Amino acid sequence: MLIFCFKLHAQGPTLSLDPILVEKTIRAGQTLTQVINLDNSDKYNTIVLQVATADIKEDLSGVYHLRPPGSYAHSLTEYIEVSPTKLSIPPGGTAEVLVTIAIPRGSFGGRYGAVTFTVVPEMMETEADQLGATLFTFQIASFFEIVVEGSNLRREAYVESLSVSPSGDFPALRPFVGRDAVVFTAAVNNTGNVHIVTRGSLLLTTPDGRTVARYPLGGGRGVILPSAVVQLQTVIPKNINPGDYTARAVIEYGGRRPLIATTNFTVGEDEIQTSAMSELIPLSHFSVSPDNLEIALRPGAFQSAVLQVTNHGDEAIDVTGLVLPLEFDIYGGLVPGEERGEAVAWVELNPQFFSLMPGRTRRIRLTLRPPRNLTESIFSDILFKSQTSDGSSVEAGVSLLGVLGTGLEKIGSVEIVSAGEADGGLAVDSIFQNTGAAAVIPSVELVLNQIHPQEEAAGGRIIPGWTETLNVVELPTTANPVLPGAKRLFSFMLPTGLADGEYQLIIRVDYGGHEPAIGRLGIRIGGMEENE
Template sequence: MHRLRMAVLAIALTLLLLALLLSATAHADAPTSVSFTPLLTQLEVASGSSAQFTVVLRNDSPTDRLECSIYAADIMQRPDGQYGLQPAGSASHSLASMMRLSANRASVEPGGSFAVTATVTAPWGEMGGRYGAVVFEVDPDPREPGAAASTAVVQRFMSAVEVTITGRQTSKRLDIVGFAVSTAEDKPAYAMRYGRDVVVLGAEVRNSGDIHVFARGSMVLRSAEGRRLLETPIGGGRGIVLPGATVALEAVLPDGLAPGSYVADLAVSFDGSRPVTARVPFVVGQGDDDGARPPSVTAIAPLSVLPAELELSYSAGATVTRAVTVENRSGQQVSVTCSTTDVDVGNGRVAPSCRGWIKLWPEAFVLQPGARQTVQMLLAIPGGVWGGRYAELVFAADPVGADWSSESTTRIHLTVGRDQVVSGALSPVFIEAGGPTVGSIIGVAFANTGSVHVRPHAVMQLSAGSLGEWTVLHSVDLGEEQQPVLPGEVREVLVSMMKPLEPGTYRVEFRVDVGDGGEPLSAVREFSVEPQEATPRDVAPNVRKVREERGDMVD
């Protein structure tokens, strides 16, 4: 079952990763005691409009005044997923040039605070993601009286900003471009934490789109004979990958691997898309006499396949032709094989299919580095059919003279005929304990019970009850889902509540508009929180019951 949107959850996870957002260089003997909030701001701004946010700096020193300059900068993303500062205007997706600050200096008394308001203005015609930071640079003090300025200590603190400029459809693209096998010798920090036997397996992913994506990966490790050994998540940082960045998603194996040959099956999904995949063989511990082996790094050639989605609407009996462009964006020659497959909607189901109606040519070809190939698609719709039909065009890349492989896809969304049935159903609201890093998760499952794909728009509202009246505490607009929900598919709408609720009575309502012009679907649940309870009462029985119900929603 896919998850519809976890925007609030993603924000909550950022609070746990200060290393991503704090950039400071300071002498150990003279630190400045400061704090600021928020660590991260996420904004949506329409093209041609503005939005504001505020960053508050606090001087935690009981005795010293804080003097600092304030300015906007761009940010870049390192392979470990962390952010670093860049000069304003130097990044390809610069935000600093669009951001104006209410102050450029601050003088803060001991125990005091200072608020800076930032205004982000998106020019007309701009779209996609822009990234930057509000930087507080503490005035340097010489380490000793009379010391040269070059010996001054400089502290910089940054509050990162991720902006999505809405408007025309943005391009989301993620490729697996490399695979690395590292040992304790390659990663001393891992060796100190996990021991000398540790092996780190990592997939390098590159965002070649124009907006950040949330990447989640998994790896199935097999023997050279194909026997399945283990399956493990792979990740790095918050999972966010900025446009133009290459980030390592890693799995740490503390006990290492026995010497021998292996195969890694990699799958990385992002923002509800079909996972990008790669299969990479590798060898462990068959190098020098002492069993050591240099780190194994495999480059994986990314294929660019455009368009990534074809939205088609025709009558029964029609014949449709479309062209798909496949580009080899690497320095390796690759052999490409074209095929079609059904679209998996979970729980062993596939969406109504048009796979058998499609022919592709050429079916196989070789691409030189940087070359392109146009693949023609012929789709012949039989007579007497109706409703939504779906398929994936799969382009499998195998490098000439190497052993790895990868896949890229184009999804077909075909609507046959008129007067489609647009309908859906919601499960009862469920509440789950997500642990200390996530908090309580409140959600509902949406099932597409109609004849055609939909892009539902979900809103969650949480209210507190007192004396028979309800007061709205939170209203979260999760927006319209970019990846449509196909007929027969069930997805979850989730909101994370990091802050524990005070004792009392609450009501949560989810409203989901499926785009049929009627009233939104609604699911409501009332619950109570008792003193010293970490999660609402009766959560576990309800979760079990709801999961059973939503598993059968489209049977």
């Protein structure tokens, strides 16, 4: 989330720039150039600006703040050159600044910084009062988020804390929601070397596992820079019935598995209570490797693998291992453990319960004894949970793909199930179904075509109909596979502003089968028509 706040004096400069944010992915050794355009909207005064670079620091709310160059471990400033470093913009005029970024060979990870534009001292306003004079400094910035692609990118993060509080504890929220709303806050720490983009959800359940509600969890762009901690929040009115509840935060961030944390709380007649109201207890911070595990099953034979659990925190933790069926919802998120069925009895962990000191790693043996009469592959979620003294917990795990046989058939189909205008755009929903015998990881592309019908020109000349491609949108490859028999929803939002007429949506899903899955839907602006 980027928030720019300027307390401008009545006689201060009126200045705008474009772009405010630059996001690029480049290779080490490559040079990037970017032009920043500035506009002096003041019709009567010239603006003189000093152009420089700065580091950026992200606060708990996700707001960027300017810092001196070289103060951030992932600084971009040492690779930036700006030209010119000082410029004068006449009244109503424009100017350009060329930014050159040269990333040296051997670099990797994310690099972040800003190009700043500051009114030179002689242009600054001084306002006098009874206590003296106040010097106003006018400054605006263009922010750069650069990812140096390569195999050394590490997207790592963990939930530092998960809390439930009344809105009265947040002065910034009280004017909008009052004092009695409920605020859920998940503090996410980015321990990787590149920024992450978070998308979270919050699930409220009763002690017996019944779902009460699901809410989005986040704020702004959801971007968290390396080494930053950002609080993702959701605020709901206090319309929850009194009783005991569990809040489960699920945060996607581009890693192999989402971050998952839970906490318990009680809604009373007049207040919200948690088991650690006086002190927020940090959650456990541990990881499990390898990322995923695929094993070719041999019915009747004993098989095993080794997993490693590492405690990255500062306190000793108690860990419990579980084997659950691997199930994803239609959005690709893991289904809560209490909503899954029973796991196969022949997949076991040893040990299942253990303690882990700070900085230590424990090797856990995973054993499989598939029966001789096994007829199909199995998919399991090898889950590890650690609970703090206040009842809050975090979990991490490994997806086990137990494959029976070779050359399993991959078959899939896709259908565009809805398309319509919403929130200033064209919302498109499609569903892919895996009808084969193997788990697949799909990549998705959506094309919007305009259908120009046949026309008759002057003199009776016939102009044949033709198709014009207006937009092509690709979704990043999903991290979680689509299991046999499962469905996955893919949603798109396309910009509108389309002229009246006929259009066609085409979706293509590549999943490793003999041919891609293709779906089509014809639409007319102002109404929809079913595809042939």
